Amino acid sequence: MPDLSTLALFAIACLALTATPGPDMLLIASRSVSQGKASGFATLAGIQAGTYCHALAAAFGLSQLFLAVPLAYDVVRYAGAAYLLYLAWKTLRSTGTVLAPMAGLRRYPIAAVLRQGLLTNLLNPKMALFVLALFPQFVQPEAGNVAVQIMLLATVLNAIGIVVNGAVIVAASRLGRTFAGRNHRRRWPQFLLGTVFAGLALRLAFDGKR
Numbered sequence: 001m002p003d004l005s006t007l008a009l010f011a012i013a014c015l016a017l018t019a020t021p022g023p024d025m026l027l028i029a030s031r032s033v034s035q036g037k038a039s040g041f042a043t044l045a046g047i048q049a050g051t052y053c054h055a056l057a058a059a060f061g062l063s064q065l066f067l068a069v070p071l072a073y074d075v076v077r078y079a080g081a082a083y084l085l086y087l088a089w090k091t092l093r094s095t096g097t098v099l100a101p102m103a104g105l106r107r108y109p110i111a112a113v114l115r116q117g118l119l120t121n122l123l124n125p126k127m128a129l130f131v132l133a134l135f136p137q138f139v140q141p142e143a144g145n146v147a148v149q150i151m152l153l154a155t156v157l158n159a160i161g162i163v164v165n166g167a168v169i170v171a172a173s174r175l176g177r178t179f180a181g182r183n184h185r186r187r188w189p190q191f192l193l194g195t196v197f198a199g200l201a202l203r204l205a206f207d208g209k210r
Contacts, residue, residue, distance in 0.1 A: 001144050007156060010138045014157045018164045023200050027120065028165050030196040031113065032172035040169035042110045046117020048158040053122055054131045055154035059147035064132065073125050077204055080123030084201035087116060092194035124204060 002010075018025075024047055032040030121127055131154075139149045 001152065002138060002140055002149055003143070006138055006140065007152075010153055011156055011160060013134070014160045015164070018157070018161050023124075023203065024121075025165060025168055026196055027117070027200065029168050029172040032169045033176040035113070036176060037169055037173040038110060039113045040173060041166070042113040043117040044161065044165050044169065046114040046119075047121045048161060049114075050118050050121025050127065051131070051158055051161075052151070052154050054128045055135065055150050056147075057128060058131045058135060059150040076123060076125045080120070080125070081201040081205035083119060083123055084197050084204065087120075088194045088197035088201065092191065120200075126204075 028040055028043050028047070031043045135150050135153050138153055139146055143149065
């Protein structure tokens with residue numbers, strides 16, 4: 001297993017990366033604003049499950065496929081962009097205030113929200129390359145099984161993500177409740193979430209640098 005100094009250095013790097021606003025944080029925050037705390041944590045859980053999947057792929061060398069076969073990278077990238085556009089369309093066409101975190105209004109099932117977070121993460125090849133680039137720097141082959149070390153690092157990353165993004169979820173859900181009580185602004189969270197999905201889709205589709 002990696003020594004404590006290596007894990008501490010990795011944790012510091014993860015904290016700096018996680019605390020920097022990015023696509024995952026934006027998605028989690030917008031979901032929390034539009035549908036409340038439970039959906040925010042479900043989205044986070046899906047994203048973190050995806051992180052474990054990417055870590056497993058890196059451990060068994062599957063992530064290197066994106067470097068060796070550019071077509072595979074592009075196929076996954078465009079599939080992810082198409083899925084995000086579908087989510088944007090589905091969100092924006094919803095009628096009334098179905099996404100507002102208010103009692104008595106229909107919500108997306110938590111399982112569906114978790115699945116969306118998972119697929120959004122899995123269909124982002126940049127996440128696979130991020131894991132492939134960062135994790136090996138902190139792996140010590142002489143310290144034991146490499147795959148186990150990579151999964152441990154993924155756990156550290158996810159634990160820090162729970163703390164940082166958990167604070168974002170709580171704050172964003174409170175903001176959502178504030179707007180939910182104002183009739184003329186009730187659709188604002190819905191448009192925010194749809195716009196975030198569309199923006200992430202465009203970013204993934206047109207930012208082709210690896």
